[in-house]
Amino acid sequence: xxxxxxxxxxxxxxxxxxxxxxxxxxxxxxxxxxxxxxxxxxxxxxxxxxxxxxxxxxxxxxxxxxxxxxxxxxxxxxxxxxxxxxxxxxxxxxxxxxxxxxxxxxxxxxxxxxxxxxxxxxxxxxxxxxxxxxxxxxxxxxxxxxxxxxxxxxxxxxxx
Numbered sequence: 001x002x003x004x005x006x007x008x009x010x011x012x013x014x015x016x017x018x019x020x021x022x023x024x025x026x027x028x029x030x031x032x033x034x035x036x037x038x039x040x041x042x043x044x045x046x047x048x049x050x051x052x053x054x055x056x057x058x059x060x061x062x063x064x065x066x067x068x069x070x071x072x073x074x075x076x077x078x079x080x081x082x083x084x085x086x087x088x089x090x091x092x093x094x095x096x097x098x099x100x101x102x103x104x105x106x107x108x109x110x111x112x113x114x115x116x117x118x119x120x121x122x123x124x125x126x127x128x129x130x131x132x133x134x135x136x137x138x139x140x141x142x143x144x145x146x147x148x149x150x151x152x153x154x155x156x157x158x159x160x
Contacts, residue, residue, distance in 0.1 A: 002093075003033040003103040004146060007067050009060045009110035010041035012136045024143035031150035036139070039063035041110045053112050061115035064107060073101035074122045077108050077138060081125030086158075090149035092124065106142055108135050 012018050021036065028034040040063060042056040068074060073096045084092060096104050106126075107118060119125065128141060151158040 001033055001102075002031075002097055003035075004028065004093075005034075005072070005103065005105040006036045006108065006139065006142060007064055007105050008036065008038055008108040008135065008139060009064065010135065011038055012139060014136065017136045017140055020140045021143050024140070024147050027147050028143070028150065031147075031154070034146075037067050039067065044111060054115075057109075057112050057115035058117070060110050060112075061118045064109075064114075064118050065121065068105060068107075068121060069103075071101075072103050072105040073099075073124075075104065075106050075124045075126050076114055076119055076122040077106060077128065077142065078114060078119065078125045079127055079130060079132070081127035083127050086145065086148050087152055089126070089145055090152035092126070093146070093149045094153050096123075106146075108138055108142065110135060 012021065025034050025036070039060065042059050044056055045052065048056070075092070093104060107114065107122070109115075109118070128138070128145075133141065148158050
């Protein structure tokens with residue numbers, strides 16, 4: 001059975017986001033081994049300098065990279081990443097499995113985004129929009145799209 005991990009910076013604070021993620025995690029149990037791995041976020045001071053922001057992203061990157069194993073197929077969520085339809089995203093997951101990758105990790109950065117070291121480790125980069133979303137909401141959107149992808153891959157009905 002395929003394993004899907006979401007690696008993310010920070011915890012989900014709002015209960016309604018946690019409930020939505022929990023619902024999709026429960027649904028995904030039918031299709032894959034699913035887990036969410038959180039690493040601590042860094043506090044970003046108001047009006048942080050570019051150097052301070054880079055240091056924060058480097059610290060978060062070290063924590064993320066420590067959770068990434070060699071056997072993982074890593075997809076970072078980045079605004080400049082590739083854009084997919086739901087069917088195309090399902091194909092991305094399906095193709096990883098065809099290539100012998102049984103563990104896919106999706107990586108969501110913190111409020112400042114991902115450090116380039118994490119982006120370099122990625123096998124693919126995915127963009128859900130040119131817009132910026134709160135990383136907590138992005139977790140819900142990603143879970144829903146992974147669930148939708150498995151429905152598509154299994155020939156099951158899904159809302160279009």
